[in-house]
Amino acid sequence: MASKRGKSPGQSPGRSPQSTTGDVAIDATQDVSAAGSELANAESSIRTDQIDPGRRRMLVTGAGVVGGLGAVALAAPMVASMSPSERAKAAGAPVEADISKLEPGQRLTVEWRGKPVWIVNRTPDALGGLEQVQSQLSDPDSENSIQPAYAQNETRSIKPEILVMVGICTHLGCSPTYRPEVAAADLGADWLGGFFCPCHGSKFDFSGRVYAGVPAPTNMDIPPHKYLSDTLILVGEDQQEGVAA
Numbered sequence: 486m487a488s489k490r491g492k493s494p495g496q497s498p499g500r501s502p503q504s505t506t507g508d509v510a511i512d513a514t515q516d517v518s519a520a521g522s523e524l525a526n527a528e529s530s531i532r533t534d535q536i537d538p539g540r541r542r543m544l545v546t547g548a549g550v551v552g553g554l555g556a557v558a559l560a561a562p563m564v565a566s567m568s569p570s571e572r573a574k575a576a577g578a579p580v581e582a583d584i585s586k587l588e589p590g591q592r593l594t595v596e597w598r599g600k601p602v603w604i605v606n607r608t609p610d611a612l613g614g615l616e617q618v619q620s621q622l623s624d625p626d627s628e629n630s631i632q633p634a635y636a637q638n639e640t641r642s643i644k645p646e647i648l649v650m651v652g653i654c655t656h657l658g659c660s661p662t663y664r665p666e667v668a669a670a671d672l673g674a675d676w677l678g679g680f681f682c683p684c685h686g687s688k689f690d691f692s693g694r695v696y697a698g699v700p701a702p703t704n705m706d707i708p709p710h711k712y713l714s715d716t717l718i719l720v721g722e723d724q725q726e727g728v729a730a
């Protein structure tokens with residue numbers, strides 16, 4: 486289910502002496518900045534001095550070439566440093582999740598197509614609450630939400646107790662928090678457990694169904710998945726239709 490980076494503290498703005506990748510990336514950025522600055526000057530001249538169109542074309546092309554080289558320089562070391570299995574995962578290969586140690590009430594997370602995918606082992610109480618919150622939901626039957634046909638049911642799952650869901654809020658893409666506790670102080674006495682997105686206050690029940698009156702427009706997504714055994718789930722491949730498009 487989703488993955489995103491920054492600069493280490495103390496690192497000089499110029500380059501990192503330990504990192505070849507950093508050297509490549511930083512040099513490319515400087516070249517791009519220089520070309521961009523020259524381009525900005527040229528653009529200014531065009532507005533005020535009617536610069537020769539041939540020179541403008543040359544500057545634009547030059548900036549594009551340098552920018553392209555920079556992008557290649559940044560991407561190549563990253564791809565080269567990935568193992569074959571990491572490259573396959575990044576490209577969207579199905580991911581196995583072993584749930585043999587997942588106790589009732591627990592959640593585990595795997596990454597599929599750069600997104601967090603949650604697997605939750607729901608307790609009988611959690612499942613019992615699904616019916617009770619029905620009238621408070623925006624799309625209780627998941628008619629306007631994304632899930633495979635085999636998960637368009639109240640539990641939004643293949644096996645009732647096991648929820649497999651993309652852990653991303655359908656409002657603006659934050660990752661909600663897992664809030665299994667009943668009557669949580671900040672969520673109200675009628676809270677029966679589920680998921681809460683603190684970014685803008687969207688609430689979802691234990692099936693990822695969104696409550697009415699919150700910013701998120703639809704239920705959270707259920708990805709294609711199937712069981713390879715009782716305790717092994719393959720995320721990214723449908724149980725009926727083969728690998729997800």
Ligand code: FES
Binds near residue numbers: 654655684
């Ligand atoms: S991103 Fe979740 S409520 Fe806005």
